[in-house]
Amino acid sequence: MRDALAFLHTAQVHVPTFERLVSEVAPGLRVRHSVREDLLADARVVGIDDSGLVTRVHDAMREAASGGAAVVVCTCSTIGAIAERTAPGGSFKAMRIDRAMADRAVRTGPRVLIVAALESTLAPTTALILSAAQNAGIVVQPDTLFVEQAWSHFEAGDSVRYVEALARSIRAAASKADVVVLAQASMAPVTSALADLDVDILSSPAPGVQLAVQLIRE
Secondary structure, X not given: OOOEEEEEEOOOOHHHHHHHHHHHXXXXXXXXXXXXXXXXXXXXXXXXXXXXXXXXXXXXXXXXHOOOEEEEEEOOOOOHHHHHOOOOOOOOEEEEOOHHHHXXXXXXXXXXXEEEOOHHHHHHHHHHHHHHHHHHOOOOEEEEEXXXXXXXXXXXXXXXXXXXXXXXXXXXXHHXXXXXEEOOHHHOOHHHXXXXXXXXXXXXXHHHHHHHHHHHHO
């Protein structure tokens, strides 16, 4: 029986975050985590259109589902579009964590500022925003902000400086946006640091988990 939720991560640090979110939304739901750091590392080198990478992401999604998952969620925005296209053969639903966030963002815009600490995330997230807008029949004006100096702090495990670097750059640019999209799941803590801004700051983990649990219940 497929009654579990599985996540495909590209960083171990995401496991406790998503464990907590699921326990808040659906206590008792069986959860499985698969961590594949190599997929993001390779995507940054070969690009997300590389056929070998596409095959490996699809294989990783199916492997994550093998423990009885009804829904498998990829929490990496860079490879999210690839993961979402996984052919499940009717056995599970493939989902990307930022889909729910994008659907909300396009209804909040039209000026959508997409912020990322990894350059490889900008194009996939921009494409997602445009796709969500088209599906909703809405015209949006996406713009991007690449906070290059932030990622080294994340890789070093320094979450405080990571959040500070992102928040500082977003504050300087937020006045030109109606909504700010935090393109990577790791950026979610930035929402608290920018709570005083008069602009919606959207992150993907919470709405993504809520959507995944809803799909399982349906």
